[in-house]
Amino acid sequence: MEILDAVVIGAGQAGLSASYHLTRRGISHVVLDANPAPGGAWQHRWDSLTMHDVHGIAALPDADSPTDDAGRANVVVPAYFGSYERDHGLPVLRPVRVDRVESVGDLLVVRAGDRSWTTRTIVNATGTWTQPHVPHYPGMETFRCEQLHTVGYPGAEHFRDRRVVVVGGGASGVQLLGEIAPVAADTLWVTRREPVWRTDDFTAEAGRSAVALVEDRVRRGLPPASVVSVTGLALREQERAAERLGAYRRHPMFTRIEPDGVRLQDGALWPADAILWATGFRPAIAHLAPLHLRSEHGGVQLDRAGTTAVADPRVQLVGYGPSASTIGANRAGRTAARGVAAWLDRRADGHS
Ligand code: FAD
Secondary structure: OOEEEEEEEOOOHHHHHHHHHHHHOOOOEEEEOOOOOOOHHHHHOOOOOEOOOOOOOOOOOOOOOOOOOOOEHHHHHHHHHHHHHHHOOOOEEOOOOOOEEEEEOOEEEEEEOOEEEEEEEEEEOOOOOOOEOOOOOOOHHHOOOEEEEHHHOOOHHHHOOOEEEEEOOOHHHHHHHHHHOOOOOEEEEEEOOOOOEOOOOOOHHHHHHHHHHHHHHHHOOOOOOOHHHHHOEOOOHHHHHHHHOOOOOEEEOOOEEEOOEEEOOOOOEEEOOEEEEOOOEOOOOHHHHHHOOEOOOOOEOEOOOOOEEOOOOOEEEOOOHHHOOHHHHHHHHHHHHHHHHHHHHHHHOOOO
């Protein structure tokens, strides 16, 4: 039986960065990715998201950034990842969807259907895209028209001349309202909390302190908040038309959903043809359940370096919590490779 030093699960920004750094250290590994093609979650982003719209894609280690500003993000980034995998000879196997990871003595067994890999460590890089989060609201199953999550956003035209409720106070909600409001018959924006708008220019320092807040949550084993939820929101040029239409007048959450619309807190019914849940994602880590990594607070507690699971140091988590951005994922890949190497060294020295 072949025993690998590491298995990386997921070939998005975080998994590719980890694989690059493992390769540099000469650590034997494979990368298992559920998608049929390179690109991580980027290959599934909606067609209207251009490279100009995204907040910036950090360059993968030892590579230039993708440059095509006008191109679609779901084309440019997958092509960029594909070339990167080839140029660096990264050992990616796909499509391989990992179902579970089990601990067998000192080793970990990674299972995908009837295939399995035995390894000393894993680097989990499965992102959040496959775990869209839709909160439960009373009456939601009675709604006669369409409900969808951003994960299945079909483009603004789909909403032409319709009355659309957009739920969620994050960057996706703001961006999609910007596209939908100018073509819809009307929009209603509802959020649980009052949105926090950035009042001054967003500085690198403010970005760092936002990430530090999420780092602190993860070190305490709390479920990670999204980094954007602590950086605040900003309107871009392409959202000004929606702003002029009043689309960003925020309403508190409705009290219930009814067959023909949503019941507002003042008792009025807002008739709706569609509800778009821009309510975010959760870490896609169900396959790690057999390892019992979750703390009593509901999240996976990570060490001070930021990627090693406190409950099981054979496991590295990248793209999780504070590293859930392309720049964070890059750094986490490097830290995780260091964590894997440290574990293998300790094992070789017989300290564990
Ligand atoms: P992903 O890109 O999601 O890759 C995870 C990979 O793991 C996928 O290929 C998936 O198929 C695979 N996988 C999942 N489960 C399994 C399994 N069980 N077995 C095997 N493989 C599995 N960040 C920025 O820095 N700049 C931006 O402009 C930006 N814009 C964003 C826009 C949107 C709409 C969203 C949702 C996020 C955005 N982010 C942005 C965040 C950024 O995309 C992510 O933080 C980062 O790209 C995540 O990379 P990742 O490698 O963790 O995950």
